Amino acid sequence: xxxxxxxxxxxxxxxxxxxxxxxxxxxxxxxxxxxxxxxxxxxxxxxxxxxxxxxxxxxxxxxxxxxxxxxxxxxxxxxxxxxxxxxxxxxxxxxxxxxxxxxxxxxxxxxxxxxxxxxxxxxxxxxxxxxxxxxxxxxxxxxxxxxxxxxxxxxxxxxxxxxxxxxxxxxxxxxxxxxxxxxxxxxxxxxxxxxxxxxxxxxxxxxxxxxxxxxxxxxxxxxxxxxxxxxxxxxxxxxxxxxxxxxxxxxxxxxxxxxxxxxxxxxxxxxxxxxxxxxxxxxxxxxxxxxxxxxxxxxxxxxxxxxxxxxxxxxxxxxxxxxxxxxxxxxxxxxxxxxxxxxxxxxxxxxxxxxxxxxxxxxxxxxxxxxx
Amino acid sequence: xxxxxxxxxxxxxxxxxxxxxxxxxxxxxxxxxxxxxxxxxxxxxxxxxxxxxxxxxxxxxxxxxxxxxxxxxxxxxxxxxxxxxxxxxxxxxxxxxxxxxxxxxxxxxxxxxxxxxxxxxxxxxxxxxxxxxxxxxxxxxxxxxxxxxxxxxxxxxxxxxxxxxxxxxxxxxxxxxxxxxxxxxxxxxxxxxxxxxxxxxxxxxxxxxxxxxxxxxxxxxxxxxxxxxxxxxxxxxxxxxxxxxxxxxxxxxxxxxxxxxxxxxxxxxxxxxxxxxxxxxxxxxxxxxxxxxxxxxxxxxxxxxxxxxxxxxxxxxxxxxxxxxxxxxxxxxxxxxxxxxxxxxxxxxxxxxxxxxxxxxxxxxxxxxxxxxxxxxxxxxxxxxxxxxxxxxxxxxxxxxxxxxxxxxxxxx
Numbered sequence: 001x002x003x004x005x006x007x008x009x010x011x012x013x014x015x016x017x018x019x020x021x022x023x024x025x026x027x028x029x030x031x032x033x034x035x036x037x038x039x040x041x042x043x044x045x046x047x048x049x050x051x052x053x054x055x056x057x058x059x060x061x062x063x064x065x066x067x068x069x070x071x072x073x074x075x076x077x078x079x080x081x082x083x084x085x086x087x088x089x090x091x092x093x094x095x096x097x098x099x100x101x102x103x104x105x106x107x108x109x110x111x112x113x114x115x116x117x118x119x120x121x122x123x124x125x126x127x128x129x130x131x132x133x134x135x136x137x138x139x140x141x142x143x144x145x146x147x148x149x150x151x152x153x154x155x156x157x158x159x160x161x162x163x164x165x166x167x168x169x170x171x172x173x174x175x176x177x178x179x180x181x182x183x184x185x186x187x188x189x190x191x192x193x194x195x196x197x198x199x200x201x202x203x204x205x206x207x208x209x210x211x212x213x214x215x216x217x218x219x220x221x222x223x224x225x226x227x228x229x230x231x232x233x234x235x236x237x238x239x240x241x242x243x244x245x246x247x248x249x250x251x252x253x254x255x256x257x258x259x260x261x262x263x264x265x266x267x268x269x270x271x272x273x274x275x276x277x278x279x280x281x282x283x284x285x286x287x288x289x290x291x292x293x294x295x296x297x298x299x300x301x302x303x304x305x306x307x308x309x310x311x312x313x314x315x316x317x318x319x320x321x322x323x324x325x326x327x328x329x330x331x332x333x334x335x336x337x338x339x340x341x342x343x344x345x346x347x348x349x350x351x352x353x354x355x356x357x358x359x360x361x362x363x364x365x366x367x368x369x370x371x372x
Numbered sequence: 373x374x375x376x377x378x379x380x381x382x383x384x385x386x387x388x389x390x391x392x393x394x395x396x397x398x399x400x401x402x403x404x405x406x407x408x409x410x411x412x413x414x415x416x417x418x419x420x421x422x423x424x425x426x427x428x429x430x431x432x433x434x435x436x437x438x439x440x441x442x443x444x445x446x447x448x449x450x451x452x453x454x455x456x457x458x459x460x461x462x463x464x465x466x467x468x469x470x471x472x473x474x475x476x477x478x479x480x481x482x483x484x485x486x487x488x489x490x491x492x493x494x495x496x497x498x499x500x501x502x503x504x505x506x507x508x509x510x511x512x513x514x515x516x517x518x519x520x521x522x523x524x525x526x527x528x529x530x531x532x533x534x535x536x537x538x539x540x541x542x543x544x545x546x547x548x549x550x551x552x553x554x555x556x557x558x559x560x561x562x563x564x565x566x567x568x569x570x571x572x573x574x575x576x577x578x579x580x581x582x583x584x585x586x587x588x589x590x591x592x593x594x595x596x597x598x599x600x601x602x603x604x605x606x607x608x609x610x611x612x613x614x615x616x617x618x619x620x621x622x623x624x625x626x627x628x629x630x631x632x633x634x635x636x637x638x639x640x641x642x643x644x645x646x647x648x649x650x651x652x653x654x655x656x657x658x659x660x661x662x663x664x665x666x667x668x669x670x671x672x673x674x675x676x677x678x679x680x681x682x683x684x685x686x687x688x689x690x691x692x693x694x695x696x697x698x699x700x701x702x703x704x705x706x707x708x709x710x711x712x713x714x715x716x717x718x719x720x721x722x723x724x725x726x727x728x729x730x731x732x733x734x735x736x737x738x739x740x741x742x743x744x745x746x747x748x749x750x751x752x753x754x755x756x757x758x759x760x761x762x763x764x765x766x767x768x769x770x771x772x773x774x775x776x777x778x779x780x781x782x783x784x785x
């Protein structure tokens with residue numbers, strides 16, 4: 001009971017602290033906090049907004065799982081950002097070239113994305129295992145190379161190809177045939193609720209994200225590999241003594257993390273049908289935030305992804321009602337992250353103290369039974 | 373030969389390296405069709421790019437010497453950008469810098485509270501600050517300037533021409549411009565050196581002068597003062613320091629807050645001097661590049677400056693290089709550098725490194741031969757590639773503070 005109390009106290013405390021800080025921020029600049037929060041909540045109660053939230057939460061969740069796989073073995077894959085862009089690009093390129101029956105086409109595209117991202121992540125893994133290069137630095141560099149090099153280069157190529165009078169809608173990779181686009185799952189949603197209006201469509205990647213979440217849980221908690229992974233994270237030396245090859249684990253975790261990262265771009269690909277000149281960026285870092293907030297736990301991360309998506313979507317409504325600046329939603333994301341991280345730290349310390357006291361009590365009791 | 377080099381005083385060694393570097397550039401320039409490698413403008417752009425990178429890197433040095441990894445430099449830089457612009461608009465240029473430093477310090481304080489007091493993982497706290505800082509600045513911009521991404525124009529602290537060397541004025545009297553005279557002689561190598569030096573000495577921002585002055589000051593503080601020794605022990609062996617009665621936590625706090633202040637100064641430089649206004653996204657990852665410069669420079673002030681100048685050179689060259697010929701010439705510089713690394717590895721009988729360097733060197737040489745120009749994305753990528761390669765070849769030789777990133781709790785060993 002106490003254990004559950006500890007693990008709940010931290011997120012709840014973080015949430016209230018965030019509310020307090022953002023309320024102060026709102027009041028300092030003369031906005032009405034109750035009005036702002038009211039607008040956000042009433043907006044979120046609409047079915048159409050909920051579809052938006054799920055669409056937004058899907059890439060967040062995938063990104064969070066990708067980061068969490070690394071975190072579970074103390075591997076900081078900061079490079080999810082670059083990895084998903086690389087995977088997205090390769091998948092769009094391959095998908096635009098081939099034309100196949102629907103299921104096969106989609107599978108080819110997704111596998112391409114996962115393999116490309118996985119290899120890009122593997123580069124950081126190889127640098128770590130063979131040269132001892134810290135993965136935080138190498139993935140930051142690889143991010144910059146993917147964003148500043150690869151995408152900048154492609155944009156130049158596309159513009160050169162189209163000549164002087166290009167229109168920005170034509171930029172991007174070859175559009176993918178209808179058969180390669182993952183269908184939306186509005187039908188499934190309307191089966192349980194009413195018809196979704198305003199042309200909102202729930203992305204099919206939502207189901208994939210749910211599957212990834214389940215697979216993540218099973219892999220980590222029910223397989224040998226998952227056990228090895230967690231063991232390496234908690235104590236790499238003990239794991240090594242227990243026969244877990246540390247280098248192979250680093251490489252495997254990095255590549256697995258990259259493979260999941262490859263799926264992030266698929267949400268946008270299914271929506272736009274090509275790799276656009278202005279792909280959504282920053283999902284990798286937000287995924288790290290979601291993973292931290294959700295404590296690398298599949299359910300916790302789902303909740304955190306929804307919270308972040310809710311705040312993202314809310315910023316739009318604040319803009320239209322004018323109750324507050326839309327940026328308050330982004331601030332709340334940042335504050336909830338920082339406070340949650342600190343709160344987890346405090347809760348951890350309390351739990352350690354608790355466990356130490358319990359252990360001491362048990363020891364003292366034993367000593368009384370068997371006098372030395 | 374190596375031993376003579378290490379026995380030289382630091383300033384002479386660095387001057388020798390610089391002379392050799394310019395010699396290499398002049399040599400390459402002679403056999404390629406560009407003159408930009410040693411132009412005045414190139415040196416000026418190099419310095420302008422290098423200053424924020426260097427200040428961020430120096431900030432990282434203080435924090436990491438005290439054992440705290442600082443990925444949040446980027447966020448602190450962004451805070452410095454916003455507060456610097458705000459201070460400059462409201463109270464004038466010098467106050468802008470001071471307020472920018474203070475803004476960065478707030479970021480540093482947050483990082484210190486999270487990592488030192490609450491023992492949050494350093495990377496995690498840094499990532500959180502990097503997410504929080506752009507959000508805060510967007511919100512403040514929206515509320516104060518009615519636009520989430522841009523501010524009104526700011527004022528800059530101005531610049532200075534060095535007298536005699538670059539024609540500065542002394543009490544209203546215009547001194548001769550010797551370096552310009554030498555440049556006009558057009559003597560091979562000598563005039564190239566004069567041009568590059570003139571780019572550094574004429575129209576030099578006061579912030580750049582402060583930044584350069586910080587190299588010897590930091591080196592002195594870190595290596596020769598009691599404060600520096602205590603700071604370093606926080607990063608090497610905090611328990612041993614604690615046993616000697618050093619207040620480790622206090623020193624860590626000071627170091628991380630200083631780190632934020634330096635990154636904040638770099639940010640204020642970006643908004644008030646480089647762009648003349650606060651613009652979201654203008655930091656362009658310079659905090660991360662500063663971190664790279666820190667590693668490149670092996671956690672030493674002179675090395676951080678060298679790294680920042682190298683990266684600044686590549687970025688600055690690209691800015692002026694519209695037809696891509698200068699970046700093309702840089703490929704030859706790369707090839708020569710790989711050859712040097714290859715020879716170095718060969719003398720150490722390191723076969724893998726020799727082969728790797730040879731492949732990369734021939735690749736660069738081959739590209740230089742077959743292509744006439746290089747697209748600009750290559751120059752934007754080059755600094756990051758350089759850092760990766762430096763890590764690939766020299767990661768084992770870099771020496772970071774031993775307890776870097778380790779949590780420290782008072783009274784525990």
